[in-house]
Amino acid sequence: MPTYDTMPLLDLGLENPFKSIISAKPYYFTEYGSAYLGEALDIMSEIPDSTLNLIVTSPPYALVFKKEYGNVDAQDYVKWFMGFAQEFHRVLKDDGSLVINIGGSWNKGVPTRSTYHFELIIELAKVFHLAQEFYWYNPAKLPSPAEWVTVRRIRVKDSVELVLWFSKSPYPKADNRSVLQPYSKDMQRIIEKGYVAKKRPSGHNITSKFRRDNNGAIPPNVLQVGNTDSSSPYLKKCKECGMKPHPARFPKDLPQFFVDFLTEPGDIVMDPFCGSNVTGFVAENSKRKWIAIDTVEEYLMGSEFRFPRVYK
Structure with a gap:
């Protein structure tokens, strides 16, 4: 289990980094960030205007088959996500950015693609500026959907997902010298x-x-990142404690790229759909302040394993 300090926090010189702006009690906190159990809109409603430097997240995809972490049908997805867009815009600084990893979806029963993620881009571009689109190439991705790829063999496997970079102004804070290859x-x-x-x-x-x-x-806008962390400390500790890990984790190198590219030490990063809190882990190691939010307690409980010390 994670190490909890039993000494009074004031004696340690540590307290919840966001105590002064968020009245909700964090599920846990660390030196740089706080994780909250609850609805993202409720937690964000307490954050003052123009506070965050970066929101980077991988929200539930609009998949045909329901996942245990919850996902919205494709026909309802754009409306659902746009419910967060205005609040994202409000809490971001004028030079802040919103980065979303979103996968595509197939139409149920036929070998054709949904256009929901393209429709989302159009709607978000009415609130934000579309700074640049990235493509996450995962060479280890399994062929899916099996009926069209491995059974009938009339489609090839999907190995690319969209990562959309939106900004509050046409000239967001960014420095590609921070991500040189x-x-x-x-x-x-x-x-x-x-x-x-x-x-x-x-x-x-x-x-x-x-x-x-x-x-x-200068790196291209195609990011080749495998998602094969079968031996990560997070998974090992989940197994040791008999806890089920989050079933849809994104690899740490993905948020790491945008944290390095779009922020600097001391900036504030938020993930409103944090799951196992990969974003918070990356931000902590990069000396960025972070806010993580999720509605599933089991996921937040397991996410504590990512940090050497957490405080309650």
Whole structure:
């Protein structure tokens, strides 16, 4: 089980980081953040305007088959999610961002896709600015739905999910130098040996500056992240304590990218559908303050395993 301190919290110099703005009692808190059991709209209603730097979340998808964590039908999904949109907009700072990981869905009984996530983009773009769309490529994703992919074989497997970056203003806080990637071998060779300035067939004029070493390459908007954490400490501790882990966790590298890209230490990150609180875990390790909310106590209880010390 997580380690709980039995000493008075005041003696430890620690208290709920959001005690001054959220009256609801946290389910637990850590040095940098607080997790709340309850409805996201209720908890957010206490947060003052223009408080958060980033909201990053993976809400329940509009899937054909119901999941134990709850998910809304595709035809109702946009209306359901837009109930949160105005509140997200209110609590974000003017240069803040909203990042949503949302998977696609199939229409029941036929091998055709729902357009619900595209409809959601259009509606959210009426409240926010669509800063950029990302694609999460998961090479380990299983073929689904099985009837169309592995039985009738008339579709290929889905390996990509949308990650949508919305911003409150056209110029949100962001710095791609915080998420630079190692150069490819070809680029390393160009930097070492030089590059002949020339115009490409596309019309782009590539100058000698192309060989400049900028300490890494600017990443693309396709994020290749596997979701195979079968040996993570979180899962091990859930097993040891006989607790069922959250069935739809997203990999920590996904929120990590956007926490690094769109915030800096001391900023506030929120996940209103936190599940096993991967976002809070990433924020804690990155020295960002965080707020996590979920309606299922079992998920929050298990999420405590992600932290070396939690306080009640």
